[in-house]
Amino acid sequence: MTMTRSVVLGCGSYLPEKVLTNAELAAKVDTSDEWIVQRTGIRERHIAAEGEFTSHLAIKAAQAALADAGVDAQSIDLIVLATSTPDNTFPASAVAVQNGLGINHGAAFDLQAVCSGFVFALATADSLLRSGNFRRALVIGAETFSRILDWSDRGTCVLFGDGAGAIVLDAQQQPGAPSDRGVLTTHLRSDGRHKAKLFVDGGPSSTQTVGHLRMEGREVFKHAVGMITDVIVDAFNATGTSAEDVDWFIPHQANKRIIDASAHKLHIAPQKVVLTVDRHGNTSAASIPLALCTAVADGRVKRGDLLLLEAMGGGFTWGSALVRW
Numbered sequence: 574m575t576m577t578r579s580v581v582l583g584c585g586s587y588l589p590e591k592v593l594t595n596a597e598l599a600a601k602v603d604t605s606d607e608w609i610v611q612r613t614g615i616r617e618r619h620i621a622a623e624g625e626f627t628s629h630l631a632i633k634a635a636q637a638a639l640a641d642a643g644v645d646a647q648s649i650d651l652i653v654l655a656t657s658t659p660d661n662t663f664p665a666s667a668v669a670v671q672n673g674l675g676i677n678h679g680a681a682f683d684l685q686a687v688c689s690g691f692v693f694a695l696a697t698a699d700s701l702l703r704s705g706n707f708r709r710a711l712v713i714g715a716e717t718f719s720r721i722l723d724w725s726d727r728g729t730c731v732l733f734g735d736g737a738g739a740i741v742l743d744a745q746q747q748p749g750a751p752s753d754r755g756v757l758t759t760h761l762r763s764d765g766r767h768k769a770k771l772f773v774d775g776g777p778s779s780t781q782t783v784g785h786l787r788m789e790g791r792e793v794f795k796h797a798v799g800m801i802t803d804v805i806v807d808a809f810n811a812t813g814t815s816a817e818d819v820d821w822f823i824p825h826q827a828n829k830r831i832i833d834a835s836a837h838k839l840h841i842a843p844q845k846v847v848l849t850v851d852r853h854g855n856t857s858a859a860s861i862p863l864a865l866c867t868a869v870a871d872g873r874v875k876r877g878d879l880l881l882l883e884a885m886g887g888g889f890t891w892g893s894a895l896v897r898w
């Protein structure tokens with residue numbers, strides 16, 4: 574029996590021009606290239622210019638995704654922007670993106686699930702498309718984490734970067750088989766008992782300031798692999814697939830050690846893992862679409878490939894998705 578699937582028509586990304594290397598960071602805080610590479614795999618990250626906001630990065634990524642998809646902005650009736658670093662407390666940065674693209678129909682809103690934001694946004698857009706209420710969506714992850722970092726805290730400032738990635742999703746009838754194109758399954762989880770392990774110490778209701786990112790890195794690390802692999806097993810069970818069926822594992826890019834350990838536990842071969850954390854750092858909600866676009870642009874991801882996406886972040890939140898390209 575045929576069914577509606579959210580098929581990916583194209584993807585696009587944008588990274589700010591300025592690159593900040595580990596060596597440059599080591600000149601500012603007590604750290605070293607060796608420590609950062611060994612503990613995280615990160616070598617450099619991009620930093621937004623003064624006056625360059627999250628919505629500006631998101632618009633550039635969205636324009637690239639629309640061009641890659643070969644569709645007009647006017648055909649978009651849904652924009653879901655995953656971000657924890659919006660331009661303003663409100664309105665949603667998604668409406669700035671909508672306006673920047675010249676769209677004034679349909680709906681646009683932000684979604685906040687920290688580093689899991691893109692998977693949460695993908696699941697949300699997929700549900701709205703399959704409900705029949707919308708036909709074509711932009712799902713965007715965009716962040717300017719450089720604006721919420723405490724640049725004197727070496728435990729966090731070396732980890733994050735700025736950037737944006739986007740995909741165009743189109744509601745299409747598919748045969749209703751495992752070989753269908755599009756989003757095959759999504760699995761979302763949260764557990765607020767962990768909220769103090771990774772948070773920003775400010776906000777409109779609490780301090781009336783933006784605040785800075787605070788993290789108990791070791792605690793995050795301790796939970797990450799188990800949570801990630803659990804929710805991936807959920808995705809396999811829901812679709813009757815296994816690690817062997819996965820063509821590309823495109824994880825949230827927080828730390829190479831977490832990615833390697835997750836792939837190892839799931840028996841996913843290292844050559845199937847897409848890694849961009851070395852060049853992008855942790856761009857939170859933007860990291861999965863940035864990694865995805867990198868692997869599409871260099872020809873690794875091909876039509877019909879099965880992609881496994883996963884993320885884990887503040888909250889804690891975590892989630893997985895299986896998508897056939």
Ligand code: ACO
Pocket residue numbers: 603604605608609612613687688689727728729731771789790791792793794797827828831855857885886887
């Ligand atoms: N340079 C040099 N030394 C450092 C640095 C640094 N940048 N940062 C910390 N250290 C020191 C610490 O002070 C500590 O020194 P001490 O032993 O004298 O006290 C030592 O290094 C070890 O510190 P740990 O925090 O135990 O180091 P660890 O091996 O755990 O690595 C890291 C730290 C990289 C943060 C790791 O814990 C990690 O990656 N955690 C997960 C973070 C993550 O993935 N977050 C994802 C979600 S992000 C989101 O949702 C927004």
